[in-house]
Amino acid sequence: MYNSYLKDIKTYEAGKPIELVVREFGIESQDVVKLASNENPLGCSEKVAQAIASSAQKASLYPDDSMYELKEALSLRFGVTAKEIIIGAGSDQVLEFISHVVLNSASKILRSAVTFAMYDIYAKQFGAQILTTPSYQHIADEFIEKIESANPDIIYICTPNNPTGDATTREEVFKIINAASKDSLVVVDCAYMEYVEEEEYKLVPKDFINCDNVIYLGTFSKAFGLGGMRVGYGIANENIINMLYKVRPPFNISSLSLLAAIEASHDIDFVTKSVALNREEMKRYIDFAKKYEIEYIPSKTNFITLLFDEKHNSSEIATNLMKKGVIIRDLASYGLNAIRITIGTKSQNSKLFEVLSQELQYRESIESKTV
C-alpha cells in the first residue's frame, strides 16, 4: 500500500516531554533551565504578546490565506516583491516544499558534514540520497568537488550553520553558487542571520533574487522570538516561488501565528535588544570555555558548541546536567563529542556555568584519582 522509498525511515517513538523527565528527578518546572532549542531567552516581543492576547477570540477564524500584510512587511524589510515570498510553518515547511518539488528516489542532496537535521529528514521523505562534504564548515572547494562528481539536485548552505554556529563568507557562498549546475537548486538557509555582526558574513535575500536557482530562507523563530508559532519564509525569484506554491497547503500557518509574525515584523527594537543580550552573554561563554580549556566553535549565532576531548563524553555530560535541571543539546547523534548550548539570559547562563563547571571538576577529580 505504501511508497517503497519510505521503508527505511525509522518509525517515530513518542518520548515523554523532556520537562516531564526533569520533573522526575525532583526538579520543579520553574527551576528548569532549558538551553537546548535556541529559543529566544527574552521570550517574544511584548507587542506580540499583547496582540495575541487581545485577539485570542480569533482562534475560530481562518487566517488570510494570501498573507497580504505579512508579505508586505517582509517586502519592505528586504526590498523584494510579495510575489518573491512564500511563507511556511517555520522555514522547515519551506524546506519541505523545496524537497517536494525537486526530489524523488533518483535525486541527491548535498550538505556539509554537520548541519541542520531537517535537510536529511525531508530528503528521506522523498526517497533522495544524501551526499556530504568532509567538513562541517561550508568549504567551497569541498562542495565544488562533490558538485562536479555527483551533480546534486539540491545544495544546502546553512549560514550561520546549525548546530555548529560557524558562518560562511559571502565570497565562499557565491563560489558554491557559481559552481552549481543550473539544474540544481541552491538553498541558502539563514535562520540565524540576525545574529551576524561581521559584514563579510551578512547575507540578504536581494543578494540572490536575480539568481535562477537560489532560494534564501529566514525565520521568525530565533531573533524575532516566535519559535513556538512556526513562521518562516523563502525568498527567491518568482519562478521558484510559483513552483513551491504548487505544493503549499492552504492556511499553512495559524491565524495567531500570522498575527504574531506581522506584529513581530514591526518591533525591530525587540530584535536589536535580543541580539545585544546575545552578544554580551556570548562573551561570558567564551571566557568560561577559555577558563576551563574547553575547545569551542566561534559562533555567529545564539548558541555555542563546545567540543570535548576524550576525557569527556558529551552524552554523559548532557545527562548529568539534566539531573541538575539544565537541559542542553548533546551532539552525539551528529557524530560529535560536543554539546550545543543556547545563549540564555544572564541568570540562566550563570546557572549553566555553575553546573557545568561542577560537572567538569568532578570528572577531572575522578580522572586524577584513576590515573
Next chain:
Amino acid sequence: MYNSYLKDIKTYEAGKPIELVVREFGIESQDVVKLASNENPLGCSEKVAQAIASSAQKASLYPDDSMYELKEALSLRFGVTAKEIIIGAGSDQVLEFISHVVLNSASKILRSAVTFAMYDIYAKQFGAQILTTPSYQHIADEFIEKIESANPDIIYICTPNNPTGDATTREEVFKIINAASKDSLVVVDCAYMEYVEEEEYKLVPKDFINCDNVIYLGTFSKAFGLGGMRVGYGIANENIINMLYKVRPPFNISSLSLLAAIEASHDIDFVTKSVALNREEMKRYIDFAKKYEIEYIPSKTNFITLLFDEKHNSSEIATNLMKKGVIIRDLASYGLNAIRITIGTKSQNSKLFEVLSQELQYRESIESKTV
C-alpha cells in the same frame, strides 16, 4: 529541475483577502457577515481564549512535540490509545501525510462527484489520478463499481460531506469498506461529525480501529471553534499511524494551537452549545428555503447548500450578496449552480435572509419583466 508530475498544477495567484474586497464596496469590516468558511459563529470557547491570552508569552517556546496531553485528551474522548493517534495542522495535514505515504504518479484516488477539495489538491501534488463516482452522495454501489474496475489506492468517504452537507449511513460506509481491496486505504473524513444527530449516521474512531486499512479523521476547526488554529487528527490502527509519522514534520502545530486544542477538549459544554445553536438556526434556513421555493440539500452539518434552478446563477448571487456585505461560498467551481451558507448566529442569519430574499425578489422581478 522540478518533478514533472507537478507541471499540470495551476500556479497560485494571490488574491486580495475577501474582507478587503468587501471594504472596497464601502462596507466597514464590522458590518461584514462572513458565512463562507464554516467557522463556528460562537467563536471559540471562553476557556480557550483565556488560556491563549494568559500564555501569549509562550509564543517563543517550541511545543511539546510528543503532544502528550492532547493525545491523552483524545484517547479519553474516543477510547483509543495515544499510539493510534496522529495530530495534523488541521485534518488537512493528515490528508497530506496519507497522500504522501500512499500516492505516486501511478496511483489513483476515488471520491464522490462533489466532496472536499483537498483530496484532489493533495492527489495532484503527488501525481495521482482522480476517479469520481457519478453522485455527490456516497452511494456504496457506485463506489464498489469503481473499486472493482479501477482498484483505487485511496478511497475517500466524507461524512457528513462538504460542501453538500449530506451524510452517509454507517451501513453504507461499511459496504464500501468491505468492498475495498486490502491494499487500498479508506479515509473516513468526519470533520463535521459533532453536528450529526441521527444514530445511523454517527461514526466514531473505534468503529474502524480494528480495520487494517481504514483511518478516521476529525478536527477542532468546526464544533470546537478552532478553525484558525489548524488542529486536526487521524485515528487508526498503530501500523497506519506509524507510517504517517514517517512523513510528519516535527513541531507541526504551534505551541498556542496545541494549548488551544487541549483546552477545547476539556470544554465539551461549548461544543454542546454550538451544536444546539446550529440546530435551532438550521430550522430557520429550512423555513426560508421552503418559503422561497429554493431546493436545498438536507444538512447534517453547520452549513446548508442551496441549489438553484436555471432562473438563478449562483455566481451572480454570490457577487451581489458580497456587495451587500454578506460573504457566502459559490459552488460553481464544483460544477453546481449552488451556494453554501455557513449557519451563523441568529442576527447573522437574519441579515443573510434579508439580503438573499431581496436578491431573489429582484431577480424574479427582472425575470417577469423580460418574459
